[in-house]
Amino acid sequence: MTTTPVAPFTDLDAAPATPDFGPATQLTCRECGTSYSLGAAYACVECFGPLEVGYDFSGVSRAVIESGPQNMWRYSCLLPVASYAGDERNLNPGLTRLVRADNLATALGITGTLWVKDDSGNPTHSFKDRVVAVAQSAARRLGLGTIACASTGNLANAVAAAAARAGQDSVVVIPSNLESGKVLTTAAYGGILLAVDGNYDDVNRLCSELVGDPLTADWGFVNVNLRPYYAEGSKTVGYEIAEQLGWRLPQQVVAPIASGSLLTKVDKAFREFVSLGLVEETPWKVFGAQATGCSPVSQAFRAGHDVVRPVRPDTIAKSLAIGNPADGPYALDVVRRTGGAIEDVSDAEVVEGIRLLAETEGIFAETAGGVVVATLRKLLATGQLDPTQETVILNTGDGLKTLDAIAEHVGPTATIAHDVDEVTRVLAEHHARHR
Amino acid sequence: MSVSVRIPTILRTYTGGASEVTVDPTEATLSGVLDALEAVAPGIRTRVLDDTGALRRFVNVYVADEDVRFTDGLATPVPEGAQVSIIPAVAGG
Numbered sequence: 001m002t003t004t005p006v007a008p009f010t011d012l013d014a015a016p017a018t019p020d021f022g023p024a025t026q027l028t029c030r031e032c033g034t035s036y037s038l039g040a041a042y043a044c045v046e047c048f049g050p051l052e053v054g055y056d057f058s059g060v061s062r063a064v065i066e067s068g069p070q071n072m073w074r075y076s077c078l079l080p081v082a083s084y085a086g087d088e089r090n091l092n093p094g095l096t097r098l099v100r101a102d103n104l105a106t107a108l109g110i111t112g113t114l115w116v117k118d119d120s121g122n123p124t125h126s127f128k129d130r131v132v133a134v135a136q137s138a139a140r141r142l143g144l145g146t147i148a149c150a151s152t153g154n155l156a157n158a159v160a161a162a163a164a165r166a167g168q169d170s171v172v173v174i175p176s177n178l179e180s181g182k183v184l185t186t187a188a189y190g191g192i193l194l195a196v197d198g199n200y201d202d203v204n205r206l207c208s209e210l211v212g213d214p215l216t217a218d219w220g221f222v223n224v225n226l227r228p229y230y231a232e233g234s235k236t237v238g239y240e241i242a243e244q245l246g247w248r249l250p251q252q253v254v255a256p257i258a259s260g261s262l263l264t265k266v267d268k269a270f271r272e273f274v275s276l277g278l279v280e281e282t283p284w285k286v287f288g289a290q291a292t293g294c295s296p297v298s299q300a301f302r303a304g305h306d307v308v309r310p311v312r313p314d315t316i317a318k319s320l321a322i323g324n325p326a327d328g329p330y331a332l333d334v335v336r337r338t339g340g341a342i343e344d345v346s347d348a349e350v351v352e353g354i355r356l357l358a359e360t361e362g363i364f365a366e367t368a369g370g371v372v373v374a375t376l377r378k379l380l381a382t383g384q385l386d387p388t389q390e391t392v393i394l395n396t397g398d399g400l401k402t403l404d405a406i407a408e409h410v411g412p413t414a415t416i417a418h419d420v421d422e423v424t425r426v427l428a429e430h431h432a433r434h435r
Numbered sequence: 436m437s438v439s440v441r442i443p444t445i446l447r448t449y450t451g452g453a454s455e456v457t458v459d460p461t462e463a464t465l466s467g468v469l470d471a472l473e474a475v476a477p478g479i480r481t482r483v484l485d486d487t488g489a490l491r492r493f494v495n496v497y498v499a500d501e502d503v504r505f506t507d508g509l510a511t512p513v514p515e516g517a518q519v520s521i522i523p524a525v526a527g528g
Contacts, residue, residue: 031492031493042523042525042526043443043445043493043523043525044445044493045445045448045482046482047482047485047491047493048445048482048491048492048493048494048523048524048525049492049493049525050493050525051525150526150527200527201502201527202500204526204527205495205497205520205522207526207527208443208522208523208526209441209520209522211444212443212444212447212454213454221526223526223527223528224526224527227525227526231528258528259527259528260528261528262528307492309504310502310504310505312505322527322528324495324502324524324527325527325528326493326524326525326526326527326528327528329492
C-alpha cells in the first residue's frame with residue numbers, strides 16, 4: 001500500500017495579501033452582474049443575489065487533466081483553488097465510479113445505456129466531500145481557521161472529517177431530528193457538533209446570522225460565506241461523468257434537488273467542457289428529483305413559476321429537506337433551458353427506489369438516491385424522459401447513512417435454528433413464494 | 436412602539452456598522468418597520484425591496500421566528516417588542 005505525501009496544514013496566521021485562487025478572477029452577482037474581489041463574500045451588496053466565481057481559464061486540455069491525480073484535484077485548473085490545493089491535507093475525494101446499470105435499465109424498460117454516478121464512494125460516503133474540499137482550500141487562502149456548516153447530515157460528515165484530517169477546528173450545526181447514523185458519523189470525527197431544535201431552514205438561518213458576528217470572525221461557513229467556492233466543487237461530478245464516458249456528454253442526467261446547486265453545477269461543468277473544446281457539443285437534458293414532502297422546486301416547475309415558494313419539509317429524504325432552496329430558481333432555469341423536467345415522489349416510492357437500485361445493481365443508496373431512482377421511474381412512466389437515450393443518474397450518498405428509512409421494510413428471510421432441515425424448509429418456502 | 440431589526444453584514448454600511456437597530460414604526464406591519472428603518476438608515480429600503488416594492492428574491496425576512504413568506508409578506512403584523520431579522524437567502528445546501 002502506498003501513501004501520498006501531504007503538506008502540513010498551512011499557517012493560518014500567514015494568509016497572503018493576494019490569495020491564490022488559481023484560474024478564479026472575481027466573484028460576480030448572478031442577478032445584477034456586480035463584481036467583487038475574491039473573498040469570504042456570498043451575497044451581493046446591491047441586490048442580495050448569489051455571488052458566483054468567475055474565471056480566466058488557460059492551459060486546460062484533456063492531457064493536463066488525464067495526467068492529474070486519481071481524484072477531483074485532476075480538475076484543479078477548472079476550480080477556484082491554487083494549483084497546489086491537492087497537496088495540502090484534505091480528504092482527496094472524487095473520481096468515483098460510473099457504473100453501467102444494465103439490470104436497472106431492464107427493470108425500468110430503458111433501452112438506452114443507463115449509468116449510475118455513484119458518489120457514495122467518497123471518503124465520507126457522499127458528494128459533499130467534493131464541495132468541502134474546495135471550501136476548505138478557500139478557507140486556507142483566506143486565513144479562516146475554523147470551518148463550519150449548516151447541514152442536513154452529509155455535509156456534517158464531510159466538514160467534520162475534513163477538519164480532522166487538516167488538524168483544523170470545526171463547528172457543525174444540524175437539525176436535532178437527523179438520522180442517528182449521520183449524527184454519530186459526524187461526532188466520531190470530533191469538533192463541535194450543535195444539534196438545533198428546528199428544521200434545516202432554521203439551522204441555515206442561524207448560521208446566516210452567525211456570519212458577521214464577532215464570535216465567528218475566523219470561521220468559514222462552507223455553505224454560507226464560502227458558498228461561491230464550495231458550490232464550484234460540484235462541477236467535478238459533471239467533469240467526471242464526461243471524462244469517464246470517454247470525453248463526451250450524456251443525453252440525459254437525473255440529479256436530486258436540495259438547494260439546487262448540484263444540478264446547476266453539473267450543467268455548468270458540461271457547458272465549460274464544451275466551451276473549452278474538451279468535448280463535442282451534443283445536446284443534453286437535465287432532470288431534477290425531489291421528495292413530495294419537500295418539493296418546492298418541483299411544484300414551481302409544474303406551475304410554470306420562476307419563483308420558488310418555500311415549504312415546510314416533511315419527508316424521510318432528510319438530505320434533500322431544504323424548504324427554501326437557495327438555487328431553486330437557477331435549477332428551474334437549467335431544466336427548462338435544456339428541455340428536462342422535475343418530478344417528485346412519495347416516501348414510499350423513495351424506499352422502493354432504494355430497494356430497486358440495491359436489488360438490481362448492488363448499490364445501496366441513501367434516501368436521496370432513492371428519490372432519484374423513483375423519479376427516474378416516474379419520468380419514464382409519464383413520458384418525460386426518453387428510454388432510448390443514454391442516461392446518467394446521480395447517487396449522492398451511501399445507504400448506510402439512512403438505515404432508519406428501510407429498517408421496517410427489509411430484514412432476514414427467516415430466523416432459524418442451526419439445522420440443515422430448517423434451511424431446506426425455508427429455502428423451499430422462499431422459492432415457492434418467488435416462483 | 437419599539438421594534439428591533441437585525442441587520443445583515445452587507446447592509447451595515449447603512450447603519451454605521453450596527454448589527455441591530457431599534458425603530459419606532461407608525462404602522463405595526465413589516466412595511467411600516469421598513470419605512471421606519473429607511474428614516475434612520477436612508478437607502479436601506481431599496482436594498483431589501485425591488486423596483487416594484489416587493490421583497491427581493493434573495494432576501495429572507497423574519498418577524499419573530501416566522502418567515503414572512505409563510506405569513507402576509509410586507510403586510511405581516513409586527514407587534515410591540517418584536518424582532519425583525521433581515522437575512523440573505525443565499526445559503527445552505
